[in-house]
Amino acid sequence: MAVIHIRNKEVQIKIVYVGPGRGGKTTNLEYIFSKIRHRILSDMVSIKTHGDRTLFFDFLPFDLGQIQGYRIKTQLYTVPGQVKYNATRKLVLKGVDGIVFVADSMDVMREKNILALQNLEENLSYYDIDLYGNFPVVMQYNKRDLAADGIPIMDIKTMDQDLNSRLRAPLFEASALKGDNVISTVKKAISTTIVSLQDQLA
Amino acid sequence: MEKPSREHLVNDIENRLDDFFDDSNPLPSTTKPTVSMEKLKSMVLSIDWEITETCLTDLIGETDALMPHYQEDRLPHTLLRMLRAVGRYIRLHKAQSHPDAIKRVMSVFASLEQITNEPQMDESLKKTIVAKEIAAFKKLKQQVEAQRTPMADARNTCDKETADFVPNHQFKQAMNAVEERLNSQVAALKTQLVTLQKELDSMRNR
Numbered sequence: 001m002a003v004i005h006i007r008n009k010e011v012q013i014k015i016v017y018v019g020p021g022r023g024g025k026t027t028n029l030e031y032i033f034s035k036i037r038h039r040i041l042s043d044m045v046s047i048k049t050h051g052d053r054t055l056f057f058d059f060l061p062f063d064l065g066q067i068q069g070y071r072i073k074t075q076l077y078t079v080p081g082q083v084k085y086n087a088t089r090k091l092v093l094k095g096v097d098g099i100v101f102v103a104d105s106m107d108v109m110r111e112k113n114i115l116a117l118q119n120l121e122e123n124l125s126y127y128d129i130d131l132y133g134n135f136p137v138v139m140q141y142n143k144r145d146l147a148a149d150g151i152p153i154m155d156i157k158t159m160d161q162d163l164n165s166r167l168r169a170p171l172f173e174a175s176a177l178k179g180d181n182v183i184s185t186v187k188k189a190i191s192t193t194i195v196s197l198q199d200q201l202a
Numbered sequence: 203m204e205k206p207s208r209e210h211l212v213n214d215i216e217n218r219l220d221d222f223f224d225d226s227n228p229l230p231s232t233t234k235p236t237v238s239m240e241k242l243k244s245m246v247l248s249i250d251w252e253i254t255e256t257c258l259t260d261l262i263g264e265t266d267a268l269m270p271h272y273q274e275d276r277l278p279h280t281l282l283r284m285l286r287a288v289g290r291y292i293r294l295h296k297a298q299s300h301p302d303a304i305k306r307v308m309s310v311f312a313s314l315e316q317i318t319n320e321p322q323m324d325e326s327l328k329k330t331i332v333a334k335e336i337a338a339f340k341k342l343k344q345q346v347e348a349q350r351t352p353m354a355d356a357r358n359t360c361d362k363e364t365a366d367f368v369p370n371h372q373f374k375q376a377m378n379a380v381e382e383r384l385n386s387q388v389a390a391l392k393t394q395l396v397t398l399q400k401e402l403d404s405m406r407n408r
Contacts, residue, residue, distance in 0.1 A: 036223065065218055
């Protein structure tokens with residue numbers, strides 16, 4: 001749940017990027033950081049293993065400025081995608097206000113995408129959050145650019161059926177490496193999360 | 203939070219997000235305080251007008267102060283290091299400095315100003331500018347080294363020559379001693395001569 005300081009007129013929201021390992025969650029945050037680093041006071045924190053994989057999480061906090069008199073502080077997190085780090089994933093999801101699900105478009109990743117979404121549902125339920133109960137989620141189908149390199153990727157319809165048929169979340173086809181639709185995704189995630197928060201408080 | 207209409211809220215959020223993530227109209231930087239080259243520029247210009255110990259010390263001090271701000275930015279940092287090195291060299295060697303050293307100060311600063319004042323400049327162009335400065339700096343270094351060897355030889359020869367001379371006061375003492383000895387010998391010879399003269403006179407009388 002977001003941290004709201006009524007006296008200071010300050011709202012702190014937490015958005016977590018989840019998805020299968022090597023799906024591009026960290027690349028999303030790195031791209032966002034590269035675009036906003038000149039205007040934020042904070043730095044991006046990444047805790048990686050020797051193999052350059054996210055071990056604990058990536059963390060990118062920034063002050064968005066004022067919206068309707070409230071100062072909005074945003075915290076973007078990623079979770080480690082590897083299956084073995086579920087305890088960490090669960091921990092990072094504590095207090096989450098919004099989700100970006102980064103799905104890997106490669107054919108070979110179909111099952112891992114589905115398993116990652118199931119795992120997200122389980123982990124959220126640990127905090128009494130129903131993924132399918134109007135929780136703010138944005139779906140990103142990443143690595144769409146790989147088709148140009150001849151790498152087999154899934155069509156949007158298949159991915160929708162697998163991942164978004166129940167959720168009906170706003171969807172973006174993206175290439176985190178090239179930055180395509182990365183900013184659109186985060187913008188949508190922030191706005192959906194703030195609106196959801198407003199609905200909860202209303 | 204207040205309870206504005208949902209549409210109004212969404213609109214406000216989207217406007218704020220558009221502003222925040224807008225590439226074409228970046229907000230003033232808040233990550234780093236803006237670093238001004240104006241102070242350094244005035245120091246470089248004052249050196250161009252008159253080279254004094256104070257000007258050079260100020261120049262070196264200012265490059266030292268600016269360097270931490272460019273710790274992460276390799277290209278300006280390299281130029282600042284070069285500027286400091288040339289400044290130190292001129293301060294040490296003064297009038298004996300290589301005539302091209304001042305030109306280097308001007309040129310390095312001009313390049314530094316160019317790459318820091320134009321953040322939109324292509325990275326490869328920045329690298330080319332810095333590479334040219336490095337090449338010119340190395341050339342100056344070689345010239346200075348070449349100049350230094352004959353100068354050192356000349357200095358050694360001069361030192362050897364001066365080493366053959368005894369200090370002035372010792373020379374005076376020695377001269378006085380010689381003069382005294384000569385005077386005493388002359389006096390002894392005069393006495394001897396007087397004695398011989400007397401003996402000769404007495405022999406003639408006989």
